Amino acid sequence: MNKKLKRTITSFLPVEEGRTGSCNNCGACCHLPYRCVFLKTAEDEKEYCSIYTVRPPNCRKFPRTAEEHQLVQDTCGFEFTSSSESNKNGSIGSIAGINIISEDKNKK
Numbered sequence: 001m002n003k004k005l006k007r008t009i010t011s012f013l014p015v016e017e018g019r020t021g022s023c024n025n026c027g028a029c030c031h032l033p034y035r036c037v038f039l040k041t042a043e044d045e046k047e048y049c050s051i052y053t054v055r056p057p058n059c060r061k062f063p064r065t066a067e068e069h070q071l072v073q074d075t076c077g078f079e080f081t082s083s084s085e086s087n088k089n090g091s092i093g094s095i096a097g098i099n100i101i102s103e104d105k106n107k108k
Helices: 002-010
Strands: 019-021 039-041 047-049 078-080 091-095 098-101
Touching: none
Parallel strands: none
Antiparallel strands: 019 078, 039 047, 091 098
16 A cells, blocks of 8 residues: 555656656556556556546656666556666756766866
């Protein structure tokens, strides 16, 4: 229950920079940490979201971070670029689109 609660609360934060791709309806996120009650199985045995058009933020934004993506990376249609690829300017990350620059303590 704690993982689901954490995912719901953090869904109101922005998606981490570097996410590319789109949802491919693999359904992997619908099983985290347990099967979603809105996940249904069609006659052809394919799973689908019964509330896809009005799904909550924790579903719309998943995976919100590269850490979350690691849970579903084998099937998910999203990808995250590594921080070394996306932050060649010395940035160590961003919050709400604002880059956080690392200070080099060895500079004089």
